[in-house]
Amino acid sequence: MLKKTTEIKSPRNAYGEVLVELGAQNKNIVVLDADLSCSTQTCQFHKAYPERFFNCGIAEQDMMCTAAGLACEGKIPFVSTFAMFATARCLDQIRNSICYPKLNVKIVATHGGVTVGEDGASHQALEDISYMRSIPDMTVIVPADYNEVKQVIKYASEIHGPVYVRLARTNLKTVFDEEKYVFNPERAVKICEGSDVTIVTNGETLSEVISCSQMLGENGIKAEVLHVPLVKPFFAASDIIESAKKTGLVITVENHSVIGGLGSAVCEVLSANLPTRVLRIGTPDCFGQSGEQRALMEFFGLSDKKLYERISRYINKK
Amino acid sequence: MKDFNNSVRRDILKMIHGAKSGHPGGSLSCVEILSVLYNKIMFVPRDWKKSPDFDKRDRFILSKGHASAALYSVLANCGFFAHEELMTFRHLGSRLQGHPSTRLGLEGIEVSTGSLGQGLSIACGIALALKLNNNPAYVYTLLGDGEMQEGSVWEALMNASHHKLNNLVIVIDKNRLQIDGDTDRVKSLEPLDKKLEAFGFEVKEVDGHNEDMLEKAFLSAKESDKPFAIIANTVKGKGVSYMENNPGWHGKAPNDNELTVALEELNA
Numbered sequence: 073m074l075k076k077t078t079e080i081k082s083p084r085n086a087y088g089e090v091l092v093e094l095g096a097q098n099k100n101i102v103v104l105d106a107d108l109s110c111s112t113q114t115c116q117f118h119k120a121y122p123e124r125f126f127n128c129g130i131a132e133q134d135m136m137c138t139a140a141g142l143a144c145e146g147k148i149p150f151v152s153t154f155a156m157f158a159t160a161r162c163l164d165q166i167r168n169s170i171c172y173p174k175l176n177v178k179i180v181a182t183h184g185g186v187t188v189g190e191d192g193a194s195h196q197a198l199e200d201i202s203y204m205r206s207i208p209d210m211t212v213i214v215p216a217d218y219n220e221v222k223q224v225i226k227y228a229s230e231i232h233g234p235v236y237v238r239l240a241r242t243n244l245k246t247v248f249d250e251e252k253y254v255f256n257p258e259r260a261v262k263i264c265e266g267s268d269v270t271i272v273t274n275g276e277t278l279s280e281v282i283s284c285s286q287m288l289g290e291n292g293i294k295a296e297v298l299h300v301p302l303v304k305p306f307f308a309a310s311d312i313i314e315s316a317k318k319t320g321l322v323i324t325v326e327n328h329s330v331i332g333g334l335g336s337a338v339c340e341v342l343s344a345n346l347p348t349r350v351l352r353i354g355t356p357d358c359f360g361q362s363g364e365q366r367a368l369m370e371f372f373g374l375s376d377k378k379l380y381e382r383i384s385r386y387i388n389k390k
Numbered sequence: 391m392k393d394f395n396n397s398v399r400r401d402i403l404k405m406i407h408g409a410k411s412g413h414p415g416g417s418l419s420c421v422e423i424l425s426v427l428y429n430k431i432m433f434v435p436r437d438w439k440k441s442p443d444f445d446k447r448d449r450f451i452l453s454k455g456h457a458s459a460a461l462y463s464v465l466a467n468c469g470f471f472a473h474e475e476l477m478t479f480r481h482l483g484s485r486l487q488g489h490p491s492t493r494l495g496l497e498g499i500e501v502s503t504g505s506l507g508q509g510l511s512i513a514c515g516i517a518l519a520l521k522l523n524n525n526p527a528y529v530y531t532l533l534g535d536g537e538m539q540e541g542s543v544w545e546a547l548m549n550a551s552h553h554k555l556n557n558l559v560i561v562i563d564k565n566r567l568q569i570d571g572d573t574d575r576v577k578s579l580e581p582l583d584k585k586l587e588a589f590g591f592e593v594k595e596v597d598g599h600n601e602d603m604l605e606k607a608f609l610s611a612k613e614s615d616k617p618f619a620i621i622a623n624t625v626k627g628k629g630v631s632y633m634e635n636n637p638g639w640h641g642k643a644p645n646d647n648e649l650t651v652a653l654e655e656l657n658a
Contacts, residue, residue, distance in 0.1 A: 102522070126518065126553075134511045134545035141515020144449075144501060145523065149515075164505050165542075169512060173492045173502040 073253045074263070078245045078279075081218035084182050087239060088113030090222045091150060092120045094229050099124075101229065104139050104151045106132045112152040112182045132157045136165035136177075143175040148229060154188070155181035155197035155238055163203055170234050171207045177235075178228045179204075184214075184238040185327030186360045186368045187276065196360035202332025204236040205304045211235040212304040214326075214334070215255075216278035219248045223255035224301065240276040240327070242365055247279055247299075255301070260308035260315075266296035269387060270315040272338050273325040274301050280369070281325050283376035284383065293387055303334055309341040316348045323351045323383060327374055330354040351386055353379065391429060391601055394467060395421050399629045399656055401463035401476055407649045409480035412488070415639040416534060417460035419565040419598070419624040424464045426604040427530055436469045438497040448527050449500050449516050453509020454534035454563065455489035456641070462486050465498040507540025509533065510560060514546050517555040528612070532561045536568030538579050544589070550617040551590025559611045559618045560591075563598060565626035567637045583621060591619040598622025629656055 095101050095117055102124045109115040109127060118125040128135035132153055139149035151158070158181035159166070170177045181200065188196045204212050211233065215224040221239060228235040247263075260272070263282060273281045278299050285295040296315050300308040316322050322342065324335035335352030342348045355372050369375040373382055398421050406412035428434065432448035435441030452461050459479060466473045471485075478484035485494040489504025500516075503509045513531040520527055537543065550558055562582070570576050579585070586593045592614045596603040604622065611618035626640070627633030630652040644652055 124522070128549065129545075129552075131542075131545035131548070133507075133542040134514075134549055137508045137511030137542070137546070138515035138518070138549060140501070140508075141512040141517070142519045144512065144516050145519030147519050147522070165508055165511075168502065168505040169508045 073249060075246050075249045078247070080243050081246050082243045083215065083218055083221045083239045084111070084113040084241070086218040086221035087180060087182070087225060088116035090225045091117040094226065095121050095124065098148065098229065100146060100148050102126065102142055102147045102149050104128055104135050104149055106130055106135050106153040106157065108153050111154070112180070114150070114152045132161045133165050136162040137169045139177045140169040140173070140175050143177050148176055148178065150178045150180055152180050152182065154195060155184035155200045156195050159197060159200040159203045167207050171209050174209050174233055176232055178237070179235065180225065180237045180239065182239045183241040185240060185276065186355060186372055186374070187240055187242045187327060187365045189241065189365045189368060190362050192362035193359040198329045198355045198360060199332065200238060201303060201328050201334070202336070205332065205337065209233060210304060211302070213301050214238045214275040214303055215301050216275055216299060217244050217247045219246055219250045219253060220255060220301065227255060227257065238275065242276055244276055245279040247282065257302045258307045260311035261299040262311070263297035263299055264295070266294035267319060268294045269321045269323060269383070270296045270298060270312070270319045271323045271325060271383070272298045272300055272312060272334065274299055274303065274334055275327055277325045277327050277374055280374060280376045280379055284379040287376065287380040288384060291384060293384060300334065303337055306337050306341060312338060312341060313346050316342060316346055320348065321387070322348050323353060325374065325379060326354045328354050329357065331357060353382065391425060394429065395425050396656055397467055398425065398460065398463045400653055401466070402459045403630070403644060403649055403652050405459050405463065405476050405479040406643045408477050410643045411480060412459050412643055413456040413641050414459070414630070414633055414644065415567065415626040415637070416454060416563065416565065417457045418628045418630065418633065419626045420457050420460050420532060420563045421628065422599045422601055422604060423532060423561055423563060423622055424460055426601050426608065428464050428468050430605050431608045432528070432530060434498070438470060445525065446527060449529045451501050451509045451513045451529070451531040452490055452503055453513070453531050454506065454537055455503030455509070457532070458486070458488065458490050461490065470498040471496065506534070506537045507542045510543055510546040511549070513558060513560070514549045514553070514555060517550070517558040518553060520557055528557050528559060530559050530561065532563060535562055535564040535566065535573050535579060535582070536576070538562065538582070539577050547586070547589040547591065554615070555617045556615050559608065559620065561620045561622055563624055564621055565624045567626045567635070567640065569637065569640050571637050586619045590616060592616045593619045593621060595621040595623065598624035599628060631655060
């Protein structure tokens with residue numbers, strides 16, 4: 073399932089490429105963007121099917137409702153812009169005009185998390201998953217690498233109803249083997265077995281957590297790593313409870329605020345089913361700031377080394 | 391048509407009275423607009439999704455979703471659903487939600503609205519899809535004049551003219567009042583006709599209670615190669631003397647006595 077030799081590949085490219093593939097198979101797929109098509113890579117679809125691509129200009133609220141109207145008529149709109157503008161700016165439109173009528177709109181937002189980098193806090197969506205997760209009937213998916221993005225986008229196109237997919241700006245290590253990995257929305261992906269601690273993550277922090285778990289292993293801490301791309305509905309709940317039963321300690325890691333994202337979803341499930349100590353690692357209740365991508369990952373404690381330091385310190389103190 | 395409009399107005403008042411809440415002013419102002427659309431202009435099969443011609447229907451979007459009582463009453467009086475269901479308006483479990491919803495399968499409702507400034511964008515999406523599908527149907531949407539203060543309405547107007555959506559007709563129910571008072575005083579929209587023209591629309595201004603003028607404007611919209619806007623000058627609370635031009639009746643239900651007086655006036 074895991075890739076033996078890792079490459080660095082762009083999840084956004086995966087999105088652009090798979091849109092073109094899906095567009096060939098399904099004429100109902102249409103794509104909307106708000107003047108960021110080169111960044112989100114929907115430009116690939118624009119080039120292939122110009123009649124089915126709508127550049128809405130810098131007007132995200134109008135874009136969301138235009139997508140709703142297209143969906144009313146049986147189209148499958150994929151709507152893209154940066155995660156900041158796709159969610160916070162259009163929250164009312166997404167809630168009232170897409171989710172309330174349960175329309176088949178797929179919002180695929182790029183540039184989620186602190187790794188937007190130098191553009192700084194105004195462009196770093198650290199609350200998008202929290203917003204999207206709280207709307208009824210919304211499906212929320214945070215894939216981890218190029219190969220998983222392709223499968224997740226296909227899955228989004230096949231299920232009916234609103235979907236939010238969050239992609240990173242960063243070019244990421246490929247974790248999953250394109251031949252052997254099959255995205256399964258029903259389950260958490262067990263990356264490795266362990267008995268001392270369960271680490272739950274998704275998105276671009278997965279490769280950091282994998283590397284961190286190897287460092288922990290070298291120091292005698294056996295971590296069980298669970299990748300949970302589907303944050304809502306939270307089908308992986310039973311896998312997380314199962315693992316927590318074994319390890320008795322859960323740590324969540326995400327490139328998102330510790331309020332309302334994956335960490336909160338894990339706490340909600342455990343508090344009701346198996347009260348367990350949970351350490352949530354993400355951005356604390358604060359805004360981001362400008363910086364180079366790697367420097368920001370270090371600053372917010374999301375890099376493999378920083379994760380290793382914090383987690384080993386936490387476990388040794390326990 | 392006068393009898394039809396009168397029944398619609400009576401239903402609106404009875405529904406809002408029964409619900410002890412609702413929006414009489416902006417519902418009464420758009421009765422003739424809806425009546426002309428449903429009785430003379432739009433093709434919409436009364437048996438709704440059961441009709442083999444369902445896909446050919448003209449689409450109507452009530453962007454000013456708070457006028458739901460007017461739309462429900464027009465739909466019921468046209469036979470989309472049973473007239474007695476009107477009195478479930480705003481009650482727990484009703485298909486007649488405070489603002490229109492598609493979740494409950496109510497016949498005649500195309501989209502969910504209520505949060506202002508979104509219906510026109512949805513209408514543009516539908517109009518784009520109809521063009522992609524080579525479907526000659528029209529999309530009609532009704533906005534309030536106060537609703538035009540929402541910035542996203544102007545995003546949508548740009549979108550409509552950019553895509554030359556000549557299958558789109560918008561009507562602005564210009565009753566000149568919003569919750570906090572005169573629209574001109576709260577935040578003026580003038581010159582509305584010139585603004586709409588500048589945004590690429592062909593504009594006709596009519597008396598929104600004159601059915602002949604409304605009908606002519608709708609017919610001329612079909613001849614236009616541009617998106618079309620009808621500014622319908624109306625009276626908020628039209629037909630009930632004490633409600634007319636009174637912003638206090640934007641979102642308030644008549645009590646028993648007030649209902650009796652209103653119904654007597656409409657009978658006269």
